[in-house]
Amino acid sequence: MEITKTSFQFLFANTIRALFKQSAxxxxxxxxxxxxxxxxxxxILTSQEESIQSDLAEIMQKDKSAIMRHIDQLEKMAYVVRVNDAIDRRKKHIVITELGAEILKKCEQIISNLSEKNMETISDDEMETFKKVLIKLKENAER
Structure with a gap:
């Protein structure tokens, strides 16, 4: 199948990139x-009680070294800390700090405002249909 500027793969990938670029x-x-x-x-860290690097890599579908770089940067900014596991000292849990929670709150507000702006011309029915299609695509891809 040829990928053109109107193909689903091209449009979907470009849309994701555009949204990430807009939020950045x-x-x-x-x-x-x-x-x-x-x-x-x-x-992700706020939604899970315990998070280790390999779990985060799996959730984000990234390799462990990429996740480690993100964690290192977030740790330098004091948004996360590494905490030793009580049983396995080789294992480190990644925990969001109070400062990290504050920056996350600011980011969520920005994302919310951008989403609202981006959805102005999309009806509720169109959004529901889009969500259903995305769910089906994901289910089909995981078979």
Whole structure:
């Protein structure tokens, strides 16, 4: 199958890139020094009691070294800390700090505002249909 500028794969990939670029630009405009991926990583950390690097890599579908680089950067900014496991000292849990939770809250507000702006011309019915199609695509891809 040939990929053209109107093919699903091209449009979907370009849309994701455009949304990430838009949020990165807005983070920068608001002097927030994290990337959209780091924002996603922080969001994951708030939704799980315990997170280790390999779990985060699996959730984000990235290799462990890429996740480690993100964690290192977030740790330098004091948004996360590594905590030794009580049983296995080789294992380190990644925990979001209070400062990390504050920056995440700011990022979520920015993303919410951008989403609202981007959805202005999309009806509720169109969005529901789009979500259903995405769910089916994901289910089909995981078979």
């Amino acid at each position: 630009k807005e983070f920068d405009n608001q002097d927030i020094k994290i990337t959209p991926e780091q924002n996603y990583l922080l969001r």
